[in-house]
């Protein structure tokens with residue numbers, strides 16, 4: 637029988653694992669990469685279960701980590717139930733809403749510490765259809781970072797994507813390319829796969845953004861440590877249920893972070909590393 641764990645007595649970022657945690661990994665063939673998929677969640681109770689089951693259908697060998705920021709809607713309890721049922725699922729419960737960027741950093745650190753081959757992040761709201769995951773992983777034979785992209789041939793948005801949202805998304809991508817010198821097209825989405833040995837070269841203390849600018853910023857640091865990139869088309873969907881957490885304040889903070897990085901890049905004030913191309 638599963639022991640009751642009093643979360644309030646665990647340190648922040650405590651990782652809860654079920655006894656059967658390695659079940660999914662053991663079921664995969666020897667040549668299959670060790671893949672960690674991360675789902676940052678804040679109030680995704682309507683989406684999490686269906687999403688995890690779909691991920692397991694498309695990449696059965698993946699382990700999944702949920703980073704939940706004390707969602708009031710009980711998302712973490714759904715994650716715990718999935719842990720017991722499926723195995724190969726991990727849960728990090730944080731003390732409050734600490735931001736999407738810090739949640740992803742938390743999962744990236746976990747991937748580095750546990751020496752996974754690849755780390756794949758996606759939104760937990762159904763916007764990133766799991767059917768595209770095999771293409772992201774397949775691309776890792778060629779490059780260090782595969783981006784699930786709305787802005788390459790074959791990619792796009794399914795359903796309603798209002799003018800305001802499209803304008804903001806295009807604007808932020810042009811801005812990111814200008815400020816950060818990125819060459820890729822979709823720099824603001826989070827549906828991506830990374831080579832963990834390359835993530836290990838990044839000092840996570842370099843990362844300035846706690847929120848949504850993280851998506852552009854991590855590409856900047858990946859480039860800084862010498863990563864190669866490619867993009868594979870995805871069709872972005874509107875979230876299945878629940879509500880968006882993106883707001884104007886987050887967008888303004890994102891612009892500020894990129895401006896600061898752009899200035900430091902221009903003035904050669906970035907950290908010194910041997911791996912850096914420019």
Ligand SMILES: Nc1nc2c(ncn2[C@@H]2O[C@H](COP(=O)(O)OP(=O)(O)OP(=O)(O)O)[C@@H](O)[C@H]2O)c(=O)[nH]1
Nearest residue numbers: 676677678703705734735736739759760880881882
């Ligand atoms: N752990 C954690 N997850 C977060 C936080 N903010 C957002 N998320 C999760 O990050 C993912 C993206 O958030 P969304 O609110 O869907 O934002 P978005 O996809 O940029 O915006 P929409 O397209 O409007 O949905 C979702 O899985 C959220 O639950 C946070 O502070 N902490």
Ligand SMILES: [Mg+2]
Nearest residue numbers: 759761763875
């Ligand atoms: Mg979303």
